Amino acid sequence: MFRNARTTLTAAAALCAASGAAMADEALRADALEWFEPIPMNPPALENNVVTDARVELGKQLFFDPRLSRSGVFSCNSCHNVGMGGVDALETSIGHGWQKGPRNSPTVYNAVFNIAQFWDGRAEDLAEQAKGPVQAGVEMASTPERVVTTLESMDGYVEGFAQAFPAEEEPISFENMARAIEAFEATLITPNSRFDQFLQGDDGALDEQEKRGLAAFMATGCASCHAGVNLGGQAYYPFGVVEKPGASVLPVGDRGRFQVTETAGDDYVFRAAPLRNIAITAPYFHSGTVWELEEAVAIMGVSQLGAELNEQQIADITAFLETLTGQIPDIEYPILPDRSAETPLPDEM
Amino acid sequence: MFRNARTTLTAAAALCAASGAAMADEALRADALEWFEPIPMNPPALENNVVTDARVELGKQLFFDPRLSRSGVFSCNSCHNVGMGGVDALETSIGHGWQKGPRNSPTVYNAVFNIAQFWDGRAEDLAEQAKGPVQAGVEMASTPERVVTTLESMDGYVEGFAQAFPAEEEPISFENMARAIEAFEATLITPNSRFDQFLQGDDGALDEQEKRGLAAFMATGCASCHAGVNLGGQAYYPFGVVEKPGASVLPVGDRGRFQVTETAGDDYVFRAAPLRNIAITAPYFHSGTVWELEEAVAIMGVSQLGAELNEQQIADITAFLETLTGQIPDIEYPILPDRSAETPLPDEM
Numbered sequence: 001m002f003r004n005a006r007t008t009l010t011a012a013a014a015l016c017a018a019s020g021a022a023m024a025d026e027a028l029r030a031d032a033l034e035w036f037e038p039i040p041m042n043p044p045a046l047e048n049n050v051v052t053d054a055r056v057e058l059g060k061q062l063f064f065d066p067r068l069s070r071s072g073v074f075s076c077n078s079c080h081n082v083g084m085g086g087v088d089a090l091e092t093s094i095g096h097g098w099q100k101g102p103r104n105s106p107t108v109y110n111a112v113f114n115i116a117q118f119w120d121g122r123a124e125d126l127a128e129q130a131k132g133p134v135q136a137g138v139e140m141a142s143t144p145e146r147v148v149t150t151l152e153s154m155d156g157y158v159e160g161f162a163q164a165f166p167a168e169e170e171p172i173s174f175e176n177m178a179r180a181i182e183a184f185e186a187t188l189i190t191p192n193s194r195f196d197q198f199l200q201g202d203d204g205a206l207d208e209q210e211k212r213g214l215a216a217f218m219a220t221g222c223a224s225c226h227a228g229v230n231l232g233g234q235a236y237y238p239f240g241v242v243e244k245p246g247a248s249v250l251p252v253g254d255r256g257r258f259q260v261t262e263t264a265g266d267d268y269v270f271r272a273a274p275l276r277n278i279a280i281t282a283p284y285f286h287s288g289t290v291w292e293l294e295e296a297v298a299i300m301g302v303s304q305l306g307a308e309l310n311e312q313q314i315a316d317i318t319a320f321l322e323t324l325t326g327q328i329p330d331i332e333y334p335i336l337p338d339r340s341a342e343t344p345l346p347d348e349m
Numbered sequence: 350m351f352r353n354a355r356t357t358l359t360a361a362a363a364l365c366a367a368s369g370a371a372m373a374d375e376a377l378r379a380d381a382l383e384w385f386e387p388i389p390m391n392p393p394a395l396e397n398n399v400v401t402d403a404r405v406e407l408g409k410q411l412f413f414d415p416r417l418s419r420s421g422v423f424s425c426n427s428c429h430n431v432g433m434g435g436v437d438a439l440e441t442s443i444g445h446g447w448q449k450g451p452r453n454s455p456t457v458y459n460a461v462f463n464i465a466q467f468w469d470g471r472a473e474d475l476a477e478q479a480k481g482p483v484q485a486g487v488e489m490a491s492t493p494e495r496v497v498t499t500l501e502s503m504d505g506y507v508e509g510f511a512q513a514f515p516a517e518e519e520p521i522s523f524e525n526m527a528r529a530i531e532a533f534e535a536t537l538i539t540p541n542s543r544f545d546q547f548l549q550g551d552d553g554a555l556d557e558q559e560k561r562g563l564a565a566f567m568a569t570g571c572a573s574c575h576a577g578v579n580l581g582g583q584a585y586y587p588f589g590v591v592e593k594p595g596a597s598v599l600p601v602g603d604r605g606r607f608q609v610t611e612t613a614g615d616d617y618v619f620r621a622a623p624l625r626n627i628a629i630t631a632p633y634f635h636s637g638t639v640w641e642l643e644e645a646v647a648i649m650g651v652s653q654l655g656a657e658l659n660e661q662q663i664a665d666i667t668a669f670l671e672t673l674t675g676q677i678p679d680i681e682y683p684i685l686p687d688r689s690a691e692t693p694l695p696d697e698m
Contacts, residue, residue, distance in 0.1 A: 064432055066433075066437070071443060072438055072439050073437075073439070078422070081415070082682055083682050083684055088421070089415075090420075090422070094422050097447055098447035331681070331682040332679060333432050335677050336430075338629050339438065345640065346438065
């Protein structure tokens, strides 16, 4: 009887504890839903672009085609590698002539959810963004004219653009190249991370440390800038709100959004980095000089929050950030159109 | 009545013509089967390597992983692009530090059927080949030690090698990297070209010009060197059996197989290029200086056959060569293992 009674009491206590934990999880989830939202299972609709299968398929070919670069060496995928979290895992990218770019390559995954593109937000959408690297001298070093000549020279692209832009008289254009790439990139979303499972009601999707990390992420103020579906990517903030990090992390020569707006208030201002898949997209910051996530979290604490996060908080927040790795979509490697005698030859000079 | 009789006669004549054509096709096929064989639908077994699913999947990750290069920029796929006929469509490849390699990148498709690898055959199989570019200073510029350290640093590779080489105590090694890549590359075959359909009995797979081209390919002597399943890749011949082409096509500094054997007879000797998918793997020759297939055919006529092929023959043979484009396999882009704090950082210097 006694043993039975004790068993019953223990069971009741366990039940209470479980119910207490469930209530705590519910409260944590309610808090989190004030700040964040899960990535949808399907790509979002785009302003100014219709995401048809034909446009996505064409965009995928363009994304993988190194002939969009002058040298024939680099494709979009070179720096936004879909097999490596959508980045190149370099401090800053290597481009035409082995030049080193000025900023770390941001991930293409979930980029569609950012308010604007590039670290300084200078492109309002992915189509606008796609035109940048193709022309940048340190990246793909091509020109709109060369790109259009290249695309027009290949029957496969002539057909592909006609199918992707059926209503247009001249389907092949630099603008439509960008729109097709945008359509493909809009499909590059990574739903169903453990964090999203938690947001959607699965208490067991995060462990205790990860839940502490999520709570700390909100309590210490990280979520003030890193909010929304992408936990960042929604607004601009000075790097070093409280204290500027050293020049190795924040090089003096790169004044961020100031270079776009030429407004004093935008000096060293950058778009808050989106944190989706952050655990698999090292190195960190626009300078790409920090390779470990713990270190990046610690630097953020000092420079943005003015609070030295303790070791436990850093470990917890890092553990939470690791739950932001989502489900990478299946991507079949595209067969690229054959060249013709009219296709411009690669030029590595 | 008259009209009916004429109709009957015409039908009979057509039948005779058709049957004559069928007989001619049968004879052409019989000739062709003396020289060539179709690509099998399934990858061949390998000597010294067991092609398991785990090994192929690991090999695919390695093939696409730029972290096998010192800079983190180049993967096997950079120069053997599976979406572009297995080549990079450059004269010669661009590698580490923007250096230009000495020879045109051969296609990885159907390479498993070649007698040996590289233009000079210095690697006896694909595993041996795979070790070359990884270490070549002008290509990926890494070392076996750096590669092994890189692979051991990532849990995904530790698991992948354990599954791919389950019987071995130390599954991760430079040797096993090469064997896994070989296993993947052995799956990169392109069966079912129109030429193979013809070889297998479908008279309608080739049109009249293509059939004339096939006949000319055998009659003029091309097939003497370009035979077997790969129409080449089986033996070594001097480039310029009859007349050396100009230095732009045959640079004097590259003495071919002589550099491997140091035998006078091997001066300017190269492995006969395999011609599978030749229409989609420009530019041509080890120097990569010829971009049009017709021109390559014409050069071969003069330098190897000592016969100036007439325009019709060149057009016919070129049309035939275009029927050698096979069915490219479906390749899902692999998700590459995550780095760890122990992973060597990219080094572009």
